Amino acid sequence: MARKTEETPTEAIVVAEQEPALPASAVKQDEKLVDKAAKQIRDILARTVSQGLEEVGNYLLETFYEGNPELYQSLKPSKHASLTLLEERCETLELPVSRTFLANAIGVAVMTKHLPKSSSFLKLPPSHKTELLGISTPEKAENLAAKVLEGKLTVQKLRELVRKERAKNKKNPQGRKPTPTVVRVLTSCAKLLRDQTTGRLVFRKADFTELTPEQLEEVKELRETILKRMEEVHKHLGG
Incomplete structure (x- = not known):
């Protein structure tokens, strides 16, 4: 019969104070592991955030604007009585999203309506899509989206391109004089x-x-x- 050995109080304290062994990636940077993690996170977001943004946007456009992008563009959200009421419930337990999320969602839905299913814009992650909402026309947004995919541009790089495009439009608004x-x-x-x-x-x-x-x-x-x-x-x- 095996003999039971008892730990002294001192030995128990020493064992308890021993730190757990750290994983190798915590001690030394593992680039392959980081690449894999980044891809996994992107895939998760692509299935959840992107899909959620598009579904919410399409629902809002259909529910509050009868699915008509032109109606949305002719009536500011702040002038829409029911949509304003919905926005007032944002960031509560009842509706735990921001007003910006709702605005971006419906903006993406409107932009999508003006573009073909094969467009570069639709292939972008939500962060890049929302940056392109500041562009005046779907055609220009699509051109920038193609540049993003071709150059694998970050959100920061895209934001700079959008800023330059908007500044250019202010100097020369499509080559036309302001509407009288x-x-x-x-x-x-x-x-x-x-x-x-x-x-x-x-x-x-x-x-x-x-x-x-x-x-x-x-x-x-x-x-x-x-x-x-x-x-x-x-x-x-x-x-």
Whole structure:
């Protein structure tokens, strides 16, 4: 029968104080291990973050803008009553994402709608896609995306390219003069009065029947003001 040996208190303390053996990678840099880890993390993110960003963006575009990129571009998120309400719940237990995440998600969804399925933009990770949202047109964003893939550019390098592209556009906005104030203001007014989906007047008969007598009087006054302004425009046009 094997004899049981007992540790003295001193021996137990010494054993307890011995540090565990460190893995080799903790003592010496293992580049192959780091490369493998980086690839594994990229693969995980590609399956989760990228897919999540795209799914959320497509859902928001479909739910709040009827899947219409033009409608999104004509109506700022800050002017969308329900989307604004959703953003107010960001960074809470109910909706643990930032407003920036929602904005980027819907921006990527809109950009994707304007590009073919074989585009370079779709092959980029989320970090690079969101950087390209600052580019004015899908075509220019696609050109930069191709450069990223070809040169294996980092987010920092891409950010610098985006900054230069935006600075160039400010100096020479597509070679055209700024839109005259008259055209810009009247275009905005026309867009506000037009339903982007049907092309008809944005108001319905039911909208007027819901008004209180005070609100109805206010609407009549606004109508007269608008008519007067349009008469002035008519005079300036020489009509």
